Amino acid sequence: MNEPILLVHGGAWSMPDELVAAHERGIRNALRAGWAVLERKASSLDAVEAAVRVMEDDDTFDAGRGSFLTTDGRVQCDALMMDGATLRAGGVGCVERIRNPISAARKVLEESAHVYFVGEGAERFAAAHGIELIANEELVIDREREHLRRCKEKAAQGMEFEIFAHSHDTVGAVALDAAGNLAAATSTGGTLNKTPGRVGDASLIGCGTYADNQSAAVSTTGWGEPFMKLVLGKWAVDQIAAGATPEAAAWAAMDYVKSRLNGHGGIILLDRNGRMGMAHNTSRMAVGYRRQSGEWCAVKLSRP
Numbered sequence: 001m002n003e004p005i006l007l008v009h010g011g012a013w014s015m016p017d018e019l020v021a022a023h024e025r026g027i028r029n030a031l032r033a034g035w036a037v038l039e040r041k042a043s044s045l046d047a048v049e050a051a052v053r054v055m056e057d058d059d060t061f062d063a064g065r066g067s068f069l070t071t072d073g074r075v076q077c078d079a080l081m082m083d084g085a086t087l088r089a090g091g092v093g094c095v096e097r098i099r100n101p102i103s104a105a106r107k108v109l110e111e112s113a114h115v116y117f118v119g120e121g122a123e124r125f126a127a128a129h130g131i132e133l134i135a136n137e138e139l140v141i142d143r144e145r146e147h148l149r150r151c152k153e154k155a156a157q158g159m160e161f162e163i164f165a166h167s168h169d170t171v172g173a174v175a176l177d178a179a180g181n182l183a184a185a186t187s188t189g190g191t192l193n194k195t196p197g198r199v200g201d202a203s204l205i206g207c208g209t210y211a212d213n214q215s216a217a218v219s220t221t222g223w224g225e226p227f228m229k230l231v232l233g234k235w236a237v238d239q240i241a242a243g244a245t246p247e248a249a250a251w252a253a254m255d256y257v258k259s260r261l262n263g264h265g266g267i268i269l270l271d272r273n274g275r276m277g278m279a280h281n282t283s284r285m286a287v288g289y290r291r292q293s294g295e296w297c298a299v300k301l302s303r304p
């Protein structure tokens with residue numbers, strides 16, 4: 001019997017002071033939802049799905065409703081879930097009509113011989129497996145219409161859109177259940193003003209999400225392209241398999257992405273023994289965990 005643990009993140013960037021409380025609240029709500037699942041002895045897969053759904057439903061984060069918009073003003077989401085016990089994985093990319101992409105990813109994991117579906121095919125698969133398809137407009141909020149407008153205005157002047165050029169509000173969770181099984185889940189609306197059809201690291205196996213009972217589970221957030229080029233999630237998990245602690249592996253991964261490709265973001269890791277690692281090279285990261293002994297939440301981590 002293992003001690004269950006749930007670790008979640010809600011993005012890593014230079015989050016302004018006025019957004020800190022909403023991020024903390026969102027993280028705590030996600031921890032509560034995921035922990036309720038672990039407490040009734042359900043699986044780590046159920047726990048990460050429950051935690052991520054809460055953050056997808058929360059407009060604060062760049063996942064589900066409230067996501068960043070594409071250049072043509074639509075929400076386009078990617079999500080992946082992975083089961084450390086069996087290495088089964090399920091992902092969806094570029095879905096526009098699903099309120100909770102992580103639940104569509106779960107359907108792929110459990111009910112398909114395939115691993116990844118994109119666009120219309122992903123939506124058709126989800127609908128055929130009981131997931132309601134909604135209008136894209138239901139996922140679009142005024143705050144993001146305004147962000148897109150300002151971003152395009154700046155781009156037209158050849159300037160970056162200040163903080164939002166580096167804003168990463170993807171959500172993710174990793175969990176270990178009482179049976180000793182690890183799971184990981186990540187869900188994102190991607191980057192602001194992205195070209196339609198672009199997929200980031202979050203939903204790609206080994207880049208933003210990975211889980212293997214023989215080593216660890218991981219979820220990342222940040223500028224996706226550098227993370228993808230380095231297959232950063234799996235890189236960090238492999239450090240743990242080679243003997244590093246999750247904490248050392250998490251900080252090493254952020255140093256690696258920075259030194260190789262000037263990448264930025266954050267990472268959470270949980271190994272099969274319940275040891276945790278969290279790190280970021282942005283000024284803030286929304287992160288928290290829950291275990292038997294209590295709950296903890298932060299928007300900034302200090303380096304050991």
Ligand code: ASP
Pocket residue numbers: 011062167168169170188189190191199200201202208220221222223224225
């Ligand atoms: N990593 C995500 C992506 O590149 C963005 C994020 O973490 O906010 O799609």
